[in-house]
Amino acid sequence: MEDAAAPPPAPPPPASLSDGTSPPAVLILGAGAVGIFYGGKLARAGVPVSFRLRSADHPALTRGFHVESIDGDFSFQPHRLYTPSDPPPPVFDYVIYCVKALPEIDPAALIRPVLGPGTTLVLLQNGVEIEEPTARAFPDHPLLSALAFVCVSRTAPERVRHLCFGRLALGSYPREGRGRPEAERLARCFEGAGVPCAVAEDIVTERWRKLVWNAPFNPLSALTGASTRRMIEDSAALPLIRGVMEEVRRIAAATGHPLPEEVVEKNIADTRRMEPYQTSMLLDHLAGRPLETEAILGNALRAAHRCGVAAPRLETLHALLTLLAPSPDDASPS
Numbered sequence: 001m002e003d004a005a006a007p008p009p010a011p012p013p014p015a016s017l018s019d020g021t022s023p024p025a026v027l028i029l030g031a032g033a034v035g036i037f038y039g040g041k042l043a044r045a046g047v048p049v050s051f052r053l054r055s056a057d058h059p060a061l062t063r064g065f066h067v068e069s070i071d072g073d074f075s076f077q078p079h080r081l082y083t084p085s086d087p088p089p090p091v092f093d094y095v096i097y098c099v100k101a102l103p104e105i106d107p108a109a110l111i112r113p114v115l116g117p118g119t120t121l122v123l124l125q126n127g128v129e130i131e132e133p134t135a136r137a138f139p140d141h142p143l144l145s146a147l148a149f150v151c152v153s154r155t156a157p158e159r160v161r162h163l164c165f166g167r168l169a170l171g172s173y174p175r176e177g178r179g180r181p182e183a184e185r186l187a188r189c190f191e192g193a194g195v196p197c198a199v200a201e202d203i204v205t206e207r208w209r210k211l212v213w214n215a216p217f218n219p220l221s222a223l224t225g226a227s228t229r230r231m232i233e234d235s236a237a238l239p240l241i242r243g244v245m246e247e248v249r250r251i252a253a254a255t256g257h258p259l260p261e262e263v264v265e266k267n268i269a270d271t272r273r274m275e276p277y278q279t280s281m282l283l284d285h286l287a288g289r290p291l292e293t294e295a296i297l298g299n300a301l302r303a304a305h306r307c308g309v310a311a312p313r314l315e316t317l318h319a320l321l322t323l324l325a326p327s328p329d330d331a332s333p334s
Contacts, residue, residue, distance in 0.1 A: 023047045024185065025079075027088055029110055030098035033154040033280075034124060036065050037162055038096075038195065043076045045193035050080035052088055052114065061158050068155075069162035071194070090116035094186060096146075097134075100284075101125045101295035108137035115141060120182040122146050122170065126214060126280075127295025128207045129303060131173045142179035144186070145203045146170035147210050151277045163275045167196040171203030208252035209259055213267045214296050216244035218281035219317040222291060222324060229276035232268065240313065241268070247311040251300055254307035285324060293321045 026042060026049045028035045035051070043049040053061055064077040082088045095114055099105060111121060111134070121138060123131060124146040131145050147170070151163040168190055172179030183199045190197035200206045220231055220241070231237050245264045252259050281291055297318040304311040 021188070024093035024189065025091060026050070026094045026096060027052060027092040027114055028096045028098055029114070030100075031061065031157075032098060032100075033152045033160050034148050034150070035096070035098035036154065036160045037067060037069075037150065037152045037166075038098075038124070038148065038168070038190070039078070040065055040067050040074065040076045040160075041193040041195050042189060043078065044074060045189065047189055047193070048079040050082065050088060050092070051078050052082045052084075054084070063158060065158050065160070067160045067162060070164060071162070071166070088114045090114055090119065092116060092119055094120050094122055094182075096122040096124055098124050100290075100292055101127045101130050102290050102292065103294055104290070107134050111138070120144060120179060120186075122186065123173075124148060124168075125295070126210070126292055127299055128204075128211055129299040130207075130295055135173060142182045143173045143177060144170050144179050144183050145173040145207070147203075147206055149210065151274060153278065153280070153283055163277055165274075167198070169198050169200050169203065169206045171200035171206070173203060175202050175204065202257070205252070205257040205259070208248065208255070208257045209263060211252075211296065211300060212245045212248050212259065212263050213271070215248050215300065215314065215317075216241040217271070218279045218292075218296055219321050221279040221282035222285040223317075223320055225282065225286075227276040227278055228271055228274055232271045238268075244313045244317065247304075247309075247314050248300065251304045251307065251309050251311060254309045255303050288326075291321060291324065293318065293325075297321065 023046055026047055028039045028049060028051050031051045031053050039049045039051065061081060064075055066075045067073060092114065095111060097107060097111060099110065115121065115138065120142040122144045123134060131143065135143050146168060148168055150166045153161050155161050170183050170187065172183055187197040187199050217228055217231060220226065231241065242264060245267060249259050249263065284291055297314055301311060301314055301318055
């Protein structure tokens with residue numbers, strides 16, 4: 001009789017993708033909105049995409065996933081679903097890590113059991129200066145850093161709503177790392193799935209570029225409950241938003257990753273065109289989940305201090321966000 005504790009062998013992948021190439025085996029760690037959306041895009045294009053889930057999510061997700069999208073709704077069934085008690089075999093070409101960047105979560109502990117000898121690791125996360133601990137933990141594996149420029153939210157364990165945008169950027173980390181062929185192969189898979197995906201020469205610069213938007217809108221939404229539309233149309237909030245963006249530009253330049261001056265106005269114009277959107281940080285706050293305060297603000301501030309750049313607006317937002325974290329002192333007196 002088969003050992004019940006042993007994971008089932010993965011079924012063979014499809015013979016080829018639409019471009020005639022052999023599809024890579026992909027495991028997604030983190031079945032949140034981003035993981036489900038991009039995993040679903042790959043799955044529909046013929047890539048065998050498996051997910052490692054939290055045990056609590058498993059019963060609902062065995063029925064598959066559904067994405068409500070501006071580009072057309074779709075459903076998909078993952079290649080395999082794994083829980084912590086049913087560990088994935090280390091046979092994947094790519095492990096895409098979509099878990100939020102939080103100080104209390106050790107990426108290496110989640111990644112180590114699923115890395116095979118030839119696995120490429122992809123960090124699809126928010127924030128700046130997040131890659132180095134993982135790079136040190138897995139020096140023998142190509143490491144890709146990736147960014148999602150998308151408005152997407154999880155409305156139920158198995159359901160995701162996609163409001164707008166959707167492009168990806170990825171690149172090898174460090175810049176002179178050996179992951180360029182792996183980055184190009186994965187980008188071709190996403191492009192074949194209808195997801196614009198650029199291979200960046202300097203992915204760290206792209207992280208600072210994304211922070212120009214994240215640094216004002218994520219914290220301000222969590223602090224006020226406002227949607228992106230309300231924030232961008234508020235005449236009192238707009239100077240603060242611009243000021244935070246300019247501080248990010250100055251820090252990025254000081255760290256060797258200058259951004260063009262027009263990046264501020266481009267982000268503001270793009271936000272005006274967006275559907276009203278509750279940011280991921282606001283949704284996390286409303287659900288009582290930890291916030292990515294350090295990845296989005298704390299790391300940028302540490303870089304500012306290291307480089308001698310003043311960032312008073314970022315300092316203020318960081319201080320206010322720390323007060324949103326639950327504390328035993330917040331309990332009401334009996």
